Amino acid sequence: MKPRDIALAVAIAAAWGVNFVIIDVGLGHFPPLLFNALRFTLAAFPAVLLAGRPPAAWRWVIAVALALSVTKFSLLFVGMHAGMPAGLASLVLQSQAVFTIGLAALLLRERPGRRQLAGLAVAAAGIGVVATRVGAGGLPAGAFASVLGAAAAWGLANIATRRAAPTDVLRFMIWVSAVASVPLILLSLLVEGPAADLAALRAIDGPAVAALLYVVLVATLAGFGGWGLLIRRYGASPVAPFSLLVPVFGLASAALFLGERIHRTDLLGGVLVIGGVLVGVAPVVRPLDRVAA
Known part of the structure; x- marks a missing residue:
C-alpha cells in the first residue's frame, strides 16, 4: 500500500475508534433507539436520491x-x-469475528482451518477475561450482554454482506441506511415513545448536533466511503487488519476524553481478542467483515 493510503486506513480506524466516544456523548442527549434512527436516516437522505440503483x-x-x-x-x-x-x-x-466464522460454518458450510480455530479460541478467551468484570467488577450484565448481542448481529450481517458482494461499499451502505430508517423510527416510537423522542428533539443543542453530524458524516459516509475506496484499490486482505486499530483508538480516546479507567482485565482481554483475530481471521476477511461503529 502507498504511504498515503496507509495514512488513510489509520485515519479511518482512528475516526471509528473515537466514534465510540461520540456515541457516548450523543446518548447523553438522545434515547438510544432514536439516536440510531437519526444516524441512519440522515446518512440515507438526501444521499439516496443521488445514489442510483443499489x-x-x-x-x-x-x-x-x-x-x-x-x-x-x-x-x-x-x-x-x-x-x-x-x-x-x-x-x-471485535468478538464479531468469532460469530462470523461460526455462522459461516453453520449457514454457508464453510469449514474453518486450524489457524482460524486457534485464533478464534484465543479471541473468545479474551472476551471471557473481559467478562470477569461483569457484576462485581462494576460492569452491568445487561449492558455487556447487549453489546455481545450486537457483535453476534454483526457476524450475521457479515455473512449477508459477503453474499451480497456489493460493487460499491458506500452506495450499498447508503441504501442499507435508507431501508433501515423506517423500522428504526418505528422501533423508537414503539419502545421509547413519542413523548421521549419529541422531548429529545426539542432539547437538541450544539453538542447533540455535533455528535449526530460526526456519526453521520465522519463515521458512516466518509468512513465507509474511504474504506470502500481502499478495498477497491488493494482488496480486503491488506486493508482489513487496520480495523484492529479501532479498539486501540477506542480505549485510548475513552480514557482521554471520558476519563474511563482501563482495567488490567481490559488490557489482557484486549491483547487476546486483537491477537486472536489477527492470527486467525484477518487473512480471510471480506470487504465489510471489519467496519466499526
Missing part, C-alpha cells in the same frame, strides 16, 4: 439493513446507554 440484490440490502443497522447498532447503543463503557464496547465488538 449495487446488490434487494434481498441482501434488506438483510444487511435489518442485521447491521437495526439489530447490531440498536443493541450497541442500548448497551452503551445501559452502562457499557465506550472504550470497552469498541473492544467487545
Whole structure:
C-alpha cells in the first residue's frame, strides 16, 4: 500500500475508534433507539436520491439493513446507554469475528482451518477475561450482554454482506441506511415513545448536533466511503487488519476524553481478542467483515 493510503486506513480506524466516544456523548442527549434512527436516516437522505440503483440484490440490502443497522447498532447503543463503557464496547465488538466464522460454518458450510480455530479460541478467551468484570467488577450484565448481542448481529450481517458482494461499499451502505430508517423510527416510537423522542428533539443543542453530524458524516459516509475506496484499490486482505486499530483508538480516546479507567482485565482481554483475530481471521476477511461503529 502507498504511504498515503496507509495514512488513510489509520485515519479511518482512528475516526471509528473515537466514534465510540461520540456515541457516548450523543446518548447523553438522545434515547438510544432514536439516536440510531437519526444516524441512519440522515446518512440515507438526501444521499439516496443521488445514489442510483443499489449495487446488490434487494434481498441482501434488506438483510444487511435489518442485521447491521437495526439489530447490531440498536443493541450497541442500548448497551452503551445501559452502562457499557465506550472504550470497552469498541473492544467487545471485535468478538464479531468469532460469530462470523461460526455462522459461516453453520449457514454457508464453510469449514474453518486450524489457524482460524486457534485464533478464534484465543479471541473468545479474551472476551471471557473481559467478562470477569461483569457484576462485581462494576460492569452491568445487561449492558455487556447487549453489546455481545450486537457483535453476534454483526457476524450475521457479515455473512449477508459477503453474499451480497456489493460493487460499491458506500452506495450499498447508503441504501442499507435508507431501508433501515423506517423500522428504526418505528422501533423508537414503539419502545421509547413519542413523548421521549419529541422531548429529545426539542432539547437538541450544539453538542447533540455535533455528535449526530460526526456519526453521520465522519463515521458512516466518509468512513465507509474511504474504506470502500481502499478495498477497491488493494482488496480486503491488506486493508482489513487496520480495523484492529479501532479498539486501540477506542480505549485510548475513552480514557482521554471520558476519563474511563482501563482495567488490567481490559488490557489482557484486549491483547487476546486483537491477537486472536489477527492470527486467525484477518487473512480471510471480506470487504465489510471489519467496519466499526
